[in-house]
Amino acid sequence: MATTKNTKGKDKTPPDPNALRVEVQPDDNRSEKLAAMATAGAFTAATMHTYTDAGEALGVTELLAAMRKAGDETVAGDMGRFERVLTNQFLTLDALFNNLAQRSGRQESFKGIEVLMRLALKAQSQARATAETLALMKNPMPYIRQANIAHGPQQVNNGTPTSAGKNQSPPNELLEHQHGNTLDIGATATAGRADPAMATVEAKHRPTNTRG
Secondary structure, three states: OEEEEEOOOOOOOOOOOOOEEEEEOOOOOHHHHHHHHHHOOOOHHHHHHHHHOOHHHOOHHHHHHHHHHHHHHHHOOOOHHHHHHHHHHHHHHHHHHHHHHHHHHOOOOHHHHHHHHHHHHHHHHHHHHHHHHHHHHHOOOOOOOOOOOOOOOEEEEOOEEEEOOOOOOOOOOOOEOOOOOEOOOOOOOOOOOOOOOOOOOOHHHOOOOOOO
């Protein structure tokens, strides 16, 4: 629950520890003020107050101030608070593991042993994950960017870089001689050496076309 405090007059009513006190100036819009606090996560203090079970000894407004201080430390790069919290959580989870493991050893039925050992191993797994997170915060892994470095000139074919002079199709060659003499397909061929008896048929021995 959020309550606004007017700075004009002094309110002698004792503050409600469960209420979040917000100071509003005369020119401030109350709805905009509450919307800004809601989007900044200020109402999380009320949720945290419920689960701390501290009662009226802990005020929501004071809890919000401490949470904002923790957020400012994170923005500034000071992770000491979170490292201490993770360390305490690891110790608590380790204590849960030992307690559940010892209780499982005192069970007489297999079902009781199985249930408690499952819970003990879950606590052990969470403790290990917490320790790994803490180690990663203390020793962050460096970010390595892989560079694609190729030696020699490059030629791009359809988006794939290949070395110049390799995997290139030979140009289409015309049926011409090197000196520009075209191939005469109408010239008579000479007799081959394999069968010298077969001579080239001369034009005078060719039959004439008698049709027409």
